[in-house]
Amino acid sequence: MLTLTSSIVQILASRLTTYQQSGLLRQLKIAGSLVDFCSNDYLGFARSFALKKAIQQAYTNHSSALTGATGSRLLAGQTALADELEHNLATFYRTESALIFNSGYDANLGLLACLPKVGDTLLTDELIHASMIDGARLSYATRHRFRHNDLVDLEEKLKQATQNRQDGQIFVGVESVYSMDGDMAPLEKLVDLCDEYGAGLLVDEAHATGVYGPNGEGLVVALGLQERVLARVHTFGKALGVHGAAIVGPTILRDYLINFARSFVYTTALPPHSLLAIHCAHEQLQTDSQARAHLYERLDYFRQQVSERLSGSSWTDSPSPIQCLLVPGNDQARKVASEAQQVGLDVRAILSPTVPVGQERLRLCLHAFNTTDEIDLLITILQSALSLKNSN
Incomplete structure (x- = not known):
């Protein structure tokens, strides 16, 4: 059995003590x-007992389903069940295609890390979620933050990016409903700005999924903007009460993510039970x-x-x-x-x-x-x- 050297243990203990003395120590409760x-x-x-019962029945009906995915989607983890679910999700969220990720964190991490490349510019609201921040940090694009929901500041940075770019693309990352303040992004004005400057808009719909839209499709659909947003991230562990996430958008985006999103390529896929749970949660969303x-x-x-x-x-x-x-x-x-x-x-x-x-x-x-x-x-x-x- 490996043991940590005493110096490493002391360093870790010292860092935790400092954190505790500052009143910042996190604990699981x-x-x-x-x-x-x-x-x-x-x-x-x-x-929801009704949702729990529906998931159990769906799993019983798929008696041949394995208990685990057994590998990544690019290896043993690809199933007809996953394909069918993604087709249904694309229809529900009113777009061409969907790609399932293991969590909203994985989805944001993969999207922002792989889409903006060297020579591109990524502009993000200063209050985006940690998962978007971490994805942005992994990107090789030029990155700038703009003041929260400040369209004037964003436009100034869009102008600078337009002037400085050669062949690079511009991407803008926001949340539709912000997780720590609960306020909303001015999506209608954002899509106008992005259209004007040729930027691709990326919207994290984590806290809008299930809550807004005619059937819970999110704030983008509620405002009828789905054709003008490059990528939306919908997570299923919040209002939908299950787990997993999907990035929805044009088919070319899905093909790109399958090839370049490392948090998709190199992880074991969601098991069949989780896929069935996502399906049942969306069915209940449309009926309840x-x-x-x-x-x-x-x-x-x-x-x-x-x-x-x-x-x-x-x-x-x-x-x-x-x-x-x-x-x-x-x-x-x-x-x-x-x-x-x-x-x-x-x-x-x-x-x-x-x-x-x-x-x-x-x-x-x-x-x-x-x-x-x-x-x-x-x-x-x-x-x-x-x-x-x-x-x-």
């Missing part, structure tokens, strides 16, 4: 039985209109209560189920979250450096299954905690 105000299970699909209706009702009720009872507090400008209360300071944010947890509400603090110093917050997620009584209790606890904080 089981969610338990608290009322959920923190997960991304917006529609309650992850706890009540879940989204309930989500919108709860969101409207929450925002009304905030307006009436917490009007003096600081919130991000979010129309989405992600509602963020700014509580500056890691200790203060933790304290308010702890008070909510003590009365049975699963509320989590988002601390720096995950968010900038001074913008620490409670990231509250509304769900179709939250009750008005639970929301009332949450508002009361926040009132009490903020009043106590302001009096100190």
